[in-house]
Each structure stands twice: as C-alpha cells, then as structure tokens.
Amino acid sequence: MAAHGRSGRKSCRRRRILQGSYLCIDSLAAGCSMNFSLRRAPVTVATAFSLLVLTVAWLALGRSIRNETESWSWLVHTREVLEHVQTTMTLISDAEAAQRGFLLTGNERFAATYTVARDKVPLEMLALRRLTSDNPRQLVPLRSLETALQQRLHMLEVVMQRYRAGTIVDPVMLESGRLIKEQIVTHATAIRLEEQRLLRERQVRARGTRWELIIAVTVVSGLSVFLTILLWVVSRRDAVRLRAERAQLDATLRGIGDGVVAVDGEGIVRLVNPVAENLMGVTENEAVGRRLADLLVLTHENGVPVPAADAAIAASGTRRWHLGAGDHHHVVEFNMAPINSGDAALRGSVLVMRDVTERDVRERALRESEANYRYTIELNPQIPWKADPDGNVKGVSERWLALTGQSHAAVTGAGWADVVYAEDLPGMVAAWTHSVTTGEPYDFEHRIRMADGNLRWMRSRANPRRDQSGAVVAWYGLTEDIHAHKEAELALRHREAELHEKLVQVETIYRAVPIGLGYVDIRLQVLELNEALADVAGLPKNDVLGQTPAAVLPAPFGEQVSDVLSNVVRQRHQVSGVEFHDTSIATGARRDWLGSFFPVLDGDEVQGVVIALLEVTQIKVAQRELLQANQSLEQRIEERTMQIGEANAELRAFAHTVAHDLRAPLRNVEGFATALLEDEAERMSEDGRMFAERIVAAVTRMDRLITDLLSYSRLSRAELRIEPIDTAAVMRIVLRDLEAEIAASRAAIVVAHGLPMVMGNQAMLVQVLANVVSNAIKFVPLGTLPRVSIRGTKDGTIATLSIEDNGIGIAPEHHKHVFGVFERLHGQEQYPGTGIGLAIVKKGIERMGGNVRILAAAEGGSVFELVLPAAA
Secondary structure (H helix, E strand, O other): OOOOOOOOOOOOOOOOOOOOOOEEEEEEOOOOOEEEEEEOHHHHHHHHHHHHHHHHHHHHHHHHHHHHHHHHHHHHHHHHHHHHHHHHHHHHHHHHHHHHHHHHOOHHHHHHHHHHHHHHHHHHHHHHHHOOOOOOOHHHHHHHHHHHHHHHHHHHHHHHHHHHHOOOHHHHOOOOHHOOOHHHHHHHHHHHHHHHHHHHHHHHHHHHHHHHHHHHHHHHHHHHHHHHHHHHHHHHHHOOHHHHHHHHHHHHHHHHHEEEEEEEOEEEEEEOOOOHHHHHOHHHHHHHHOHHHHHOEEEOOOOOOOOHHHHHHHHEEEEEEEEEEEEEEEEEEEEEEEEEEEOOOOEEEEEEEOOHHHHHHHHHHHHHHHHHHHHHHHHEEEEEEEEEOOOEEEOOOHHHHHHHOOOHHOOEEEEHHHHHHOOOOHHHHHHHHHHHOOOOOEEEEEEEEEEOEEEEEEEEEEEEEEEOOOOEEEEEEEEEEEEEHHHHHHHHHHHHHHHHHHHHHHHHOOOOOOOOOEEEOOOEEEEEEOOOHHHHHHOOHHHHHHOOOHHHHHOOOOHHHHHHHHHHHHHOOOOOEEEEEOOOOOOOOEEEEEEEEEEEEEOOOEEEEEEEEEHHHHHHHHHHHHHHHHHHHHHHHHHHHHHHHHHHHHHHHHHHHHOOOOHHHHHHHHHHHHHHHHHOOOOOOOOHHHHHHHHHHHHHHHHHHHHHHHHHHOOOOOOOOOOOEEHHHHHHHHHHHOOHHHHHOOOOEEEEOOEEEEOOOOHHHHHHHHHHHHHHHHOOOOOOEEEEEEEEEEEEEEEEEEEEEEEOOOOOEEEOOOOOOOOOOOOOOOOOOOOHHHEEEHHHHHOOEEEEEEEEOOOOOOOEHHHHHHHH
C-alpha cells in the first residue's frame, strides 16, 4: 500500500507533428480525351491531427479522473478504518454483555453469543493492522488497543471458566476489568481521532481533484467542438476531388457488359457504349449531341407510353420498361444514377440498360402458373362433411383430417369438438343443438386448432335433407376457411380504431405545435393552416385562407416563400432547411425562420404543397453568442499554454535542486555516521553501533531513492533518438553492469540466440533491461538460487523480449499496481529497494513506443514481456 501523502506523478509529453503531402496521379482515361488528377484529401492529415490533439486531451482528462478516483479511494479507506474500530468496540461490548448475562442467568445462549463476539475481535484487529499499516502514527495506539483487548478477553474468559467451575468471582478482578475497558476506550478514541484528522485532509484533497476534473472536462469539450469545425472545413475542400473522377467514370462506363448511356445535366447524350448501341438501334456518333428522351421509345408493360420520360430517366433508381428500337422490341431494366458535383448540382446521369426480355418471358409464365395454381386452390375452399339426424358426424373430407391431424374415427360423433377453440366451443355447440332441434339451417364462425398448433378461423354451414314426410334424414355441411377474411376484418376494425385515435392525436398536434403549418394548392392559395402560421402572418386565421403567402406575409418574406413554393410545384421535389428573415420597420427587431416545403403528389401530378415554418430567432442569437464565446475560449487556451510552459521550467529547476542541494546534507550525514562507526566503535554500546549502522543504511537508501526519482523524471523530459538496436549487444552491456550482483547471488542467466533487432534508444533500453534483470535476481524465495531466461521473437513489425525468472511471482491483481511509483508488495527488511524500478521500466518502454506486460511463469515466478517496434 502506498504511503500517506503520496506525491503526484509528474510527466510531460511532447507532441509530434504529422506532416503529409498530397499525392497527385495523372492518368489518361481509355477512349476519352479528358485528363484528370486525383489528390489525396487533406482531411486525412486533419483527422490525424485532431485525433492526436484529442488523445493528449483525453490523457489529461484520464489523469484527472485517476486522481479523483485515488482521492475517493483514500476517503473510503479512512471510513473503513473507522468502521472496523467501531465494530471492534461493539464486539467487546457484546462479549461483556453476553458474559454478564451468562453469569446472571446461566443461560447457554449468552455463552454462545459471548463466544461469537470473542472470536470476531481478533479478526477485526487483523483487519485494522492491515488497513493502518501505512500510517506509523497509528501503530502505537493500535498495539496498545490490541494488548488491552487481549487482556480484557483473557479476563472475561477466566471469569467464565471460574463460574463454570463454581468459584466465586473476585471483585478485584472485576474492577481491574473496568479499568482495562477504560484503556480500550481511550486507545480506540485515539485511533478514531487520527483517522478523522486524515478524513478531513483527504476530503480537502478530494475537493481539489474534483475541480481539476471539472476543468479537464471543460477543456476536452472545447477542443472537441473546435476540431469538429476544423474537420468540416477541411472536408469541404476534399469535395473538389469528385470532379476529377468524372473522366475516370467515363472510361469505366465504356468497359462494362451492360448497355451504358451517359448524359449531361440537360439530358444530352455524351457517351454510348456498344451494348447500348445495339439496344437503342443507333450508333454513338448518331446519338451524341441529341436528347436521350428523343432516342428512347419507352412504354409500360400494357403499352402505355412512359409519361415525362425526361424526368423518369433523370430520377435515380431501377425501372423496367419496354424499349422499341426500329423493328426490334426489348424488355430492358434501366438503372439510373445521377452524377452530382460537390455543390450538389446535377451534372448529368448514367443510364445502365440490361436486356431482360427472356427473363421477362420466364417471369410472366411463372406468374401465370402461380396465378392458375392459386385460383385452383381458392376455387374450392370448403370442406364437406355429413351428420345423422341427431347431429352426430358420420363422415368428413380428407382435407379436414389433414388440417386438424385427427383420424377419421376420432372425428365421428362429437369428436370434431376436440379441435374447436375452447372459447368458441360453447357457442358452436349451442348453435348446432338449436339447428338439430329445430331443423333450421346451421351457420357459425369459429376457430379450430390445426395440426401445427396454430388457430384458424372457419365458417361451418349445414342444411338438412328431408324425406317426403318432411322429417330430417341427414345433415350436409361445408366448413370454409375464412381465416384471411376474418383476420382482415378484425385488423380493419383495429386499424379503424387506431386511425381514429391517430387522427385525434394529429389534429391535437397540428393545433398545439409551435411550428407554423399550412397547405396551399398549385395556385399557391392557402387552403388550411394552424394558429402558429396565422401568427407569423399577424392576421386571423380566416383572413389568411384563400390568400397567397406573398399577400399575407411581410415583404420581402412573403415573396421569398412564394418563389420557393413555385419551384416546389414546378420541380415536384421537397425543399427543406430554407432560411428566411424579416426585420420590423417599426422596432428594427429581426426575426428568423426555417422553412420546409413538401409537395403532395398524386402519381406524378402535384396536388398542393405543405408548408412548415419554424421560428429560429433565439437559435440564431445563441449561435452568434456561441461564436463570440469560442473566440474568448481560444484566447484563454493560449494564456493557459504559456502558464504550463512556465510551470514546466519550474519543475526542471526543482529537479536540479533535488539532484544537487538535497544530496549534499545526505552525504554529510553518511560521512559523520561512517566516521562515528570507524573512530568510536570501541567506545559505543552495541545498540549505539546498531543505530549508527541504521543511519548509514537509511541515508544510502534515501540517496538511491533520489537517484531513481531523478532517473524516472528524466525519462519524461529526455530527448530520445530512436534507431535500430542490437538487443544482443544491449544484453551484454547489462550483464557486464550487473556482474557483481550476479556473482553475489550466484544467479544463472541464460540468453537465447537470435534476439531480434528493435527500434529504440540504446541507453534507455539498457536501463530498462537492467532493472528487470536486477529484480529477477533480487526477488527470489529464501534459499533459492536465481535463474533468469531471456529470449526474443519477431512478428511482422513487432518484436517481443521475454524475461522469465523463478522468483516469488506477482499475483494477477497486482500486475498493474507494481508499475506505479513507490509501489511495493513486500517490506524493506525482506526485499530492499525504492519501489521505482518497475515504474522506470514502464516509462522507458512507453517512451520508445512499446508496452510491457506481466505473465505467470509455467513453474512459478514471473515473465516480463517487453513489446517494441521491430527494426526493418
């Protein structure tokens, strides 16, 4: 667990500027005289830059989130300590109360309660020792509390044993127990006060990290908006590339196997491929320069000419028409694709024609065959059946047996009732009984459960056959499948109810929405409108009806709306997002509207136009205010950048102070302590020599800690020269530097042949590998000789170095924590160190563009995998 007051990790990252160039490719289209060039869109570079900036911003945001999480985890930790202290006091009180209850009543239930509370106290103390092990100030009161608790529990146990043995309890012992209980309360109070002090400090720290997080979120949001606008601007420039692809499209159209005709925006033929020549009956030279609609004789399947052929050909989509070309007749499938430029204007279209005459003949024959089959099946939907005069069924059609899955024997008599739906059966039986009794014709609609378990609506009808005396001798009936009709009837009723409800809702919305809605005919006269549209005109609703928008709306607003309506009626296409504005002559106030116009079509004829006008005055005002706010935010970002640069300079000055000024007094302490041991050792007591040796050890460890901290700090600031590195040569340097440590521990180091070449910095890679190998030698079980195996692999552009040891291993839940600064899993006395070595490893690998992960070794120990870019 990290020590209290853990210092924040400091790192600075340099941004790399990605530079790209546009690649221009000049090519000559086959059979076409137009040259074209393709430029790689600059949106790629802009996107990469945006992602880089957002990544840096999100990393800063992640750091703030991590600090916030860490602050709250310490708050939870402190509250957990307080909770365990309270639980311990509750348990000792429960144990005392249960003991007194047992002494007074002799009831064994009190004894059981006492035993449970007594056994839980050591567990709570164990949890308290674990939770407060990071705070030396809590060790003394915790030991005192634990000693007092043990004494109190021992005294309670002695009293219980004496009571069971029949011995009278000594009052002096009871008084002594009371004093011990007061000591317990005193020590627990001291622990609580210390934790409450820590709680207040950590709450202050948590509030600070919360503000840091809020600032980071604000900066990231602002950057996201700015970069989104930047990408939009750059992407518009990329649209120019589409014009250059026009020539390439021309060459492509000539090479495909279907008939292809290319026309310009006026419908004039510019290209005809050989297949299209055969279908149209004209050559390309004869067709080029003429209108395509004049060359194509298009009719529907029934022989009716295609109306408005120009518009039909210009529209996108797939159509099938009959094409006449001289004495030839073809059924052709037309696929129309408009060609639009970056400004959304129609530059032409490509017409792909496929001769599907034979397929059309086959489809006609198939449709006729299917129609005949359906007609035959539907021609006789009834199922005949017969019953005796008493109403008992005597015979049924095989179709009934196939539908229901019943056998012939099961149907006879009243067995048919087994497949009738339970809800319909009583009514069906009553109707059939009535007919049998009275001789009246039988007619009833019901549902049956078919062999597959589904329900199906049927209609059963029957008439009696009588003899000469008029007596009924038999009943002849037909059961007809009316499922589709019944479902349609029920669906129609349900649909009518839904439509009525929807109509009420639409009328309510029509009246309630703040959008001005209206309907005009092709003469632009208003036939219907809501109150919101009447408010736009500033007139009562009845005064607007029958008028044109130009007559009732303020000028020039009304004329603009009328012009748009005329275009919609003429072009039969909807128009959305048209902006209008009007400035009051009296007040000078400006109002803005956003209009959409939707033609009401009956086939290809326009019946009228629906108008929708939404006032967006407040939105426009907000947009202008947002633009001003963005400009102010950019200025604040520049000022903040200058402040960050000044802070980085102060950090470098602080590191210089730590490297020189802080180590000077350490060397003095070490020198005096060493001189004391050398010159005064004979006159010093054994404890004095031990204390002096500890001073020297502590100073040495402090100096090592400062050295590691400076190394870790330099990893973030140092300029790296990335170049190909021979990892085998690096390992030789590492083993030479660790030669004394390897010899002292008698470690076995095995380096595999063929280590891959990597891209990185040699000095930094030496430092990283030295730290990993040194840890592998140091962290081994007592009495075990270290054994380290080093090997490497290359997979494409990735190289992996694996360092496997036979040490004590690292639990999976600690794999991420061990790379933090000052993170230690073991005490200083057991395994000495500063807790920074693996942090240096992770930082160094990441600076070289790689990553590090920990795996469990096959036979204990750990495997450190260092992943780096492979050298070419």
